[in-house]
Amino acid sequence: MAYFLQQLINGVTLGAVYGLIAIGYTMVYGIIGMINFAHGEIYMIGAFIAVIGFTLFSGLPLVSAILLVLALSMIFTAIYGWTIERTAYRPLRNSFRLAPLISAIGMSIFLQNYVQLLQGARVRPIPPMIKGSFKFFQDSDFVVNLTYLQVIIVVSTIALMTVFTLIINKTAIGRQQRACEQDKTMASLLGVNVDHTISMTFIMGAMLAAFAGVMVTLYYGVVHFFIGFLAGMKAFTAAVLGGIGSIPGAMLGGLLIGLIEAFWSAYFTIEYKDVATFVILVLVLIFRPSGLLGRPEIEKV
Amino acid sequence: MSEAINNLPPKPVFDLQAVARELLITFAIGVGIMIPMVLLRTTDRNSKLVIEYHWEEMLFALILLVVGRLGLIFLDKQKPMPTLIIGLAMAIAGWTFEFPTEVLEVFMLAAGIILIIRAGLALWREAKGVTENDRENGKKRRELLLKHSTGYITIVVIAIAVILPFLTDLLQFILPSIWGDSGFVVGLSSRYVVDVFTLIFTYILLAWGLNIVVGYAGLLDLGFVAFYAVGSYSFAILARDFNLGFWTALPLAGIIAMTSGLVLGFPVLKLRGDYFAIVTLGFGEIVRILLLNLYDLTGGPDGINGIPRPGFGNVVFARTAKVDGTQTFTDFFSNTFWQIDYSTTHRIIFLYYIVLVLCMLVAIFTIRIRKQPLGRAWEALRENEIAAASLGINRTNIKLAAFAISATWGGFAGAFFASRQGFISPESYTFIESAIILAIVVMGGMGNLMGIALAAIILIGLPELFRDLNEYRMAAFGFGLVLIMIWRPTGLISFRDPTVLLFGKKKREHEEAVDATKEGNS
Numbered sequence: 001m002a003y004f005l006q007q008l009i010n011g012v013t014l015g016a017v018y019g020l021i022a023i024g025y026t027m028v029y030g031i032i033g034m035i036n037f038a039h040g041e042i043y044m045i046g047a048f049i050a051v052i053g054f055t056l057f058s059g060l061p062l063v064s065a066i067l068l069v070l071a072l073s074m075i076f077t078a079i080y081g082w083t084i085e086r087t088a089y090r091p092l093r094n095s096f097r098l099a100p101l102i103s104a105i106g107m108s109i110f111l112q113n114y115v116q117l118l119q120g121a122r123v124r125p126i127p128p129m130i131k132g133s134f135k136f137f138q139d140s141d142f143v144v145n146l147t148y149l150q151v152i153i154v155v156s157t158i159a160l161m162t163v164f165t166l167i168i169n170k171t172a173i174g175r176q177q178r179a180c181e182q183d184k185t186m187a188s189l190l191g192v193n194v195d196h197t198i199s200m201t202f203i204m205g206a207m208l209a210a211f212a213g214v215m216v217t218l219y220y221g222v223v224h225f226f227i228g229f230l231a232g233m234k235a236f237t238a239a240v241l242g243g244i245g246s247i248p249g250a251m252l253g254g255l256l257i258g259l260i261e262a263f264w265s266a267y268f269t270i271e272y273k274d275v276a277t278f279v280i281l282v283l284v285l286i287f288r289p290s291g292l293l294g295r296p297e298i299e300k301v
Numbered sequence: 302m303s304e305a306i307n308n309l310p311p312k313p314v315f316d317l318q319a320v321a322r323e324l325l326i327t328f329a330i331g332v333g334i335m336i337p338m339v340l341l342r343t344t345d346r347n348s349k350l351v352i353e354y355h356w357e358e359m360l361f362a363l364i365l366l367v368v369g370r371l372g373l374i375f376l377d378k379q380k381p382m383p384t385l386i387i388g389l390a391m392a393i394a395g396w397t398f399e400f401p402t403e404v405l406e407v408f409m410l411a412a413g414i415i416l417i418i419r420a421g422l423a424l425w426r427e428a429k430g431v432t433e434n435d436r437e438n439g440k441k442r443r444e445l446l447l448k449h450s451t452g453y454i455t456i457v458v459i460a461i462a463v464i465l466p467f468l469t470d471l472l473q474f475i476l477p478s479i480w481g482d483s484g485f486v487v488g489l490s491s492r493y494v495v496d497v498f499t500l501i502f503t504y505i506l507l508a509w510g511l512n513i514v515v516g517y518a519g520l521l522d523l524g525f526v527a528f529y530a531v532g533s534y535s536f537a538i539l540a541r542d543f544n545l546g547f548w549t550a551l552p553l554a555g556i557i558a559m560t561s562g563l564v565l566g567f568p569v570l571k572l573r574g575d576y577f578a579i580v581t582l583g584f585g586e587i588v589r590i591l592l593l594n595l596y597d598l599t600g601g602p603d604g605i606n607g608i609p610r611p612g613f614g615n616v617v618f619a620r621t622a623k624v625d626g627t628q629t630f631t632d633f634f635s636n637t638f639w640q641i642d643y644s645t646t647h648r649i650i651f652l653y654y655i656v657l658v659l660c661m662l663v664a665i666f667t668i669r670i671r672k673q674p675l676g677r678a679w680e681a682l683r684e685n686e687i688a689a690a691s692l693g694i695n696r697t698n699i700k701l702a703a704f705a706i707s708a709t710w711g712g713f714a715g716a717f718f719a720s721r722q723g724f725i726s727p728e729s730y731t732f733i734e735s736a737i738i739l740a741i742v743v744m745g746g747m748g749n750l751m752g753i754a755l756a757a758i759i760l761i762g763l764p765e766l767f768r769d770l771n772e773y774r775m776a777a778f779g780f781g782l783v784l785i786m787i788w789r790p791t792g793l794i795s796f797r798d799p800t801v802l803l804f805g806k807k808k809r810e811h812e813e814a815v816d817a818t819k820e821g822n823s
Binding site: 119272 | 330336337339341343344345351352515568569571572573575578579580582583584586587590591593594732733736739740743744772773775776778779780781782783786787790791
């Protein structure tokens with residue numbers, strides 16, 4: 001029981017991070033219908049900026065350092081997100097379906113190697129910053145640990161997602177995004193600046209990914225130029241699992257992927273945890289082809 | 302009024318303020334991009350992470366960015382002359398001056414050259430009075446010409462491919478007075494070049510295999526490397542555990558890959574579009590993880606060593622025949638034809654011909670199956686699934702056939718790769734391989750065999766040329782992929798000739814092509 005609870009905690013923490021990245025995938029997919037393969041790299045850049053930031057501001061008090069790094073990472077990563085959309089995707093907006101995908105794969109390969117060249121191929125560590133934990137449950141000699149960091153990650157993720165949902169549902173930019181998602185031509189006829197809205201989507205996705213990157217840097221303490229690939233793939237799986245194009249779906253999918261991974265590693269074999277993720281994805285898609293919360297696709301001739 | 306008649310768009314106004322704003326935005330974005338990555342660099346010092354500041358590099362990179370952007374703005378405003386000057390200045394600066402890093406010099410040079418080319422083309426068009434309309438027509442004409450001459454080009458390309466290993470000897474035989482012993486000719490069919498082309502042909506084989514699924518059936522498969530891996534590993538295991546030779550193990554590896562294609566394909570073919578893509582991506586990863594962890598069978602991360610090289614009959618490619626009843630190629634050839642000395646190049650050339658023959662087989666198969674009911678059904682499905690289904694096409698079976706056939710070709714390529722390398726490990730079968738193969742297919746212009754071959758030569762051959770710049774190779778590869786896609790979004794050779802034509806249509810098209818060519822010459 002205690003062991004189960006511990007895995008639940010770990011899984012939810014991991015799931016929160018995946019959920020944040022998955023939102024970026026799902027929003028971009030919803031609005032322009034492309035898989036943004038470079039999104040995992042965006043997250044990696046966010047994490048790298050966090051390492052740089054924490055090294056630079058190691059003299060500052062903890063809370064202000066974290067807030068400063070979060071803000072800086074989100075801003076700089078957003079610039080990266082905007083630039084990628086502007087240079088690699090916008091020129092291909094109206095060409096055939098696979099062109100932007102290949103461009104995205106190229107961008108992803110480029111960014112990975114760009115960071116490797118500039119920041120080095122070695123693992124970049126930071127010292128642990130937030131220590132301590134609640135020990136709230138004891139079962140024989142197994143103590144359930146809920147670290148402060150885990151609480152921070154989960155709570156801040158919930159807060160961020162709430163704010164984000166409010167932005168999508170209540171503000172003008174959110175309305176424009178939803179309008180573009182339904183029909184770009186109609187939206188532009190009604191005065192929505194479609195280019196601007198798409199740029200904003202990329203900026204928002206990048207900011208959420210940067211937030212996830214900072215949290216992961218704090219959580220694991222190491223960053224590497226290759227982390228974007230696997231995290232990106234898991235997050236994309238999460239987005240598909242929840243129903244791509246659906247924002248609550250992405251959050252749910254992220255949570256599920258995190259839980260599956262944690263429980264599989266705990267109760268079965270850790271080597272096959274990625275296999276488990278994909279097997280469950282395949283099973284879900286076979287029985288619910290549009291994901292858990294996705295709208296079924298109606299195709300007309 | 303005259304402008305309207307000439308159908309010329311009005312020249313954009315050159316607004317200094319707007320240009321300044323544009324440059325300022327570029328500068329600001331550049332600063333934002335460069336601060337975290339170019340300016341601030343993490344390095345280990347005494348096992349402690351420290352930040353180094355690279356002000357100089359950032360400054361130069363910013364100048365490069367803003368000047369280059371200025372050149373592009375001039376080009377946009379249809380003022381190619383200033384762009385040409387900027388391009389020249391950048392190229393000369395990159396060539397002569399000392400920059401903080403070599404990469405910056407190369408970047409400067411490359412950006413300058415691209416600007417020069419683009420400005421030169423624009424100037425040429427202006428001088429000749431070429432309109433947008435003329436450009437469209439010219440493009441169409443060139444496409445028709447290309448389409449018309451595909452047959453001849455194919456024959457020439459195949460001929461060159463066949464004689465490639467002996468090109469040096471032939472040229473030296475034919476042109477001794479002109480070139481003599483020039484290094485260039487000698488290099489043409491050196492061991493290295495033949496080896497690189499063997500690699501390129503392996504990728505052509507893979508890409509033609511994937512093309513059946515992506516180009517014909519219209520399914521986005523992101524895990525093609527799974528079949529490549531299955532082919533390699535089944536070949537290696539058959540050779541290791543059952544002592545099978547190359548020619549027995551090769552078809553068996555193909556069959557195993559096909560079976561795996563059927564098994565993997567069956568559950569996912571109901572999925573549409575990007576769901577299909579992500580599941581195939583997942584399968585690719587699952588296969589790789591299995592290879593890493595099934596230690597007893599696959600050797601895990603250590604891979605499998607000592608995979609036998611191909612021979613034929615009882616002939617082996619080695620210095621000495623170790624097993625009784627076999628003979629070396631040198632002996633065989635000397636006894637049958639004329640005396641030759643042992644050389645390791647013989648094996649390389651033999652491998653080259655094996656992959657060439659495999660490629661030819663796949664090409665013939667592909668060209669023929671496109672005209673069969675199966676091939677037509679694929680194209681029907683690609684164009685419109687529901688319409689195809691309502692005409693009585695069994696979607697699952699047709700897709701499964703595409704999946705299985707492409708898996709078989711992938712398996713052959715994998716088996717060949719394993720035999721060529723003599724050593725395989727899971728590292729060779731990562732997602733990036735799938736991405737490269739897919740990029741070749743898309744860049745070649747989906748469904749066009751010639752285009753795919755050209756794309757493979759560019760994407761695999763060009764990076765080989767820059768082997769020395771190993772570190773920068775992959776970054777340049779990624780960047781190049783983006784640039785090529787923006788330049789030609791539909792692929793290098795993008796026209797799609799209809800497979801099945803109504804009676805008489807082909808003739809008419811042929812005449813059109815001839816007319817168009819004549820028009821162009823007059």
